[in-house]
Amino acid sequence: xxxxxxxxxxRRDAAPSGHLTSLPVARHGIRREHVSAAARRTCEGLQEAxxxxxxxxxxxxxxxxxxxxxxxDVATNATPDQVRGIFRRSRIIGRRFxxxxxxxxxxxxxxxxxxxxxxxxxxxDAHGRVLRDxxxxxxxxxxxxxxxTVNALxxxxxxxxxxxxxxxxxxxxxxxxxxxxxxxxxxxxxxVRMLRAVRLSSKLGLALDPAVKAPIREMAELMENVPPARxxxxxxxxxxxxxxxxxxxxxxxxxxxxGLLPLLxxxxxxxxxxxxxxxxxxxxxxxxxxxxxxxxxxxxxxxLWHEVLANWxxxxxxxxxxxxxxxxxxxxxxxxxxxxxxxTRRIAGDIKDIWALQPRFEKRAGKSPYRLLEQLRxxxxxxxxxxxxxxxxxxxxxxxxxxxxxxxxxxxREEMLQPDAGPKKSRRRTRSRGKKAEERAAxxxxxEAEP
Ligand code: ATP
Ligand code: MG
Numbered sequence: 001x002x003x004x005x006x007x008x009x010x011r012r013d014a015a016p017s018g019h020l021t022s023l024p025v026a027r028h029g030i031r032r033e034h035v036s037a038a039a040r041r042t043c044e045g046l047q048e049a050x051x052x053x054x055x056x057x058x059x060x061x062x063x064x065x066x067x068x069x070x071x072x073d074v075a076t077n078a079t080p081d082q083v084r085g086i087f088r089r090s091r092i093i094g095r096r097f098x099x100x101x102x103x104x105x106x107x108x109x110x111x112x113x114x115x116x117x118x119x120x121x122x123x124x125d126a127h128g129r130v131l132r133d134x135x136x137x138x139x140x141x142x143x144x145x146x147x148x149t150v151n152a153l154x155x156x157x158x159x160x161x162x163x164x165x166x167x168x169x170x171x172x173x174x175x176x177x178x179x180x181x182x183x184x185x186x187x188x189x190x191x192v193r194m195l196r197a198v199r200l201s202s203k204l205g206l207a208l209d210p211a212v213k214a215p216i217r218e219m220a221e222l223m224e225n226v227p228p229a230r231x232x233x234x235x236x237x238x239x240x241x242x243x244x245x246x247x248x249x250x251x252x253x254x255x256x257x258x259g260l261l262p263l264l265x266x267x268x269x270x271x272x273x274x275x276x277x278x279x280x281x282x283x284x285x286x287x288x289x290x291x292x293x294x295x296x297x298x299x300x301x302x303x304l305w306h307e308v309l310a311n312w313x314x315x316x317x318x319x320x321x322x323x324x325x326x327x328x329x330x331x332x333x334x335x336x337x338x339x340x341x342x343x344t345r346r347i348a349g350d351i352k353d354i355w356a357l358q359p360r361f362e363k364r365a366g367k368s369p370y371r372l373l374e375q376l377r378x379x380x381x382x383x384x385x386x387x388x389x390x391x392x393x394x395x396x397x398x399x400x401x402x403x404x405x406x407x408x409x410x411x412x413r414e415e416m417l418q419p420d421a422g423p424k425k426s427r428r429r430t431r432s433r434g435k436k437a438e439e440r441a442a443x444x445x446x447x448e449a450e451p
């Protein structure tokens with residue numbers, strides 16, 4: 001045991017940060033057959049043309065950890081134009097730093113040219129966030145500008161060796177997430193690394209090195225300078241990592257949810273909201289882990305629902321007509337989020353569709369239930385209703401009714417329908433104009449036209 005420890009310490013001394021170690025299969029366990037055929041062929045193509053090429057980053061890390069990589073990145077000393085010239089089915093993408101997408105069947109390999117380390121010329125914002133870094137460099141420099149040691153591994157399928165400049169393999173085997181370089185400086189360059197620390201340590205079951213963890217709380221506010229579109233991408237990765245429940249809890253523990261996500265701020269602090277969000281995240285995690293698709297629209301709809309409810313309630317109290325008030329509440333909640341998180345227009349549309357269906361589930365008389373069944377988004381709306389019932393927001397009886405109704409025979413459906421609220425005449429007498437308009441709008445799922 002002690003000898004093992006000494007060996008480990010010795011090895012660390014022998015290979016200080018930034019020094020190359022070339023590791024054989026016995027040390028990392030990746031055989032070339034484990035690597036996707038497309039990534040292998042990309043490396044082969046580049047190497048045959050005389051360039052260096054390695055599978056790099058998350059894929060190498062995941063293979064060593066025994067996790068199936070989501071996608072593959074290849075790093076090379078060929079320039080994007082040279083890469084483009086080697087592969088018939090490839091295209092150059094990106095403005096800030098060009099990379100090449102190489103296509104094999106339905107797999108896309110992202111090929112990037114080694115990048116140089118930052119220097120005095122690197123353009124930064126007032127808080128030290130790197131705005132542009134588009135200088136090509138060598139492999140050592142490329143490794144040094146990656147975030148965590150476990151992400152700076154380069155695998156060569158031809159020789160089955162891993163190039164490890166920052167003892168990432170040892171860190172991975174010792175289950176530690178360690179930053180390359182000084183964590184505070186690296187967070188200042190790119191605050192998103194704080195989110196990545198939480199996400200990757202949850203995904204891989206790694207402990208945060210104390211130096212990685214310590215500055216997060218005090219530096220969390222730097223997240224405010226991150227462009228909303230970038231934040232949205234990272235949040236999607238986090239929420240769809242299959243470990244969202246753990247990630248969100250840890251964001252809270254690290255003080256990263258404040259400001260970062262107004263939605264988490266508010267929701268996690270109200271008991272009903274928290275229960276609902278956690279149920280939604282749990283079910284998303286289960287879907288992802290079972291390899292099933294999960295939709296961002298649905299998940300964001302759940303994350304923001306209690307915000308919408310609170311906003312809607314306030315409007316109804318102020319005597320606004322229910323359906324238009326719901327639409328205004330939806331818009332306001334989405335607009336508030338947009339300041340921090342650039343929810344794409346398409347996803348925002350999905351979110352609104354799901355929300356707008358909810359009041360329609362309350363109507364169980366006449367033709368409304370039939371019309372609701374025909375809605376394109378019925379399934380998502382119904383799944384959403386199930387979560388609301390499970391969290392205690394609506395009666396489980398309502399959810400059960402819909403579970404039965406959607407698959408019932410015509411006769412059974414007719415039996416299930418609730419009686420209409422009496423003859424039309426008396427309704428006209430007892431209800432106000434506003435109320436009637438509101439009901440019509442609810443049935444159509446859209447706000448009534450402005451007078
Ligand atoms: P995932 O499992 O989500 O794909 P990943 O580590 O592969 O995790 P990517 O966003 O695919 O994440 O990034 C690929 C690689 O690029 C990383 O492994 C890392 O080497 C490097 N990288 C990504 N984001 C950063 C960053 N913010 N700072 C430095 N290096 C980064
Ligand atoms: Mg990746």
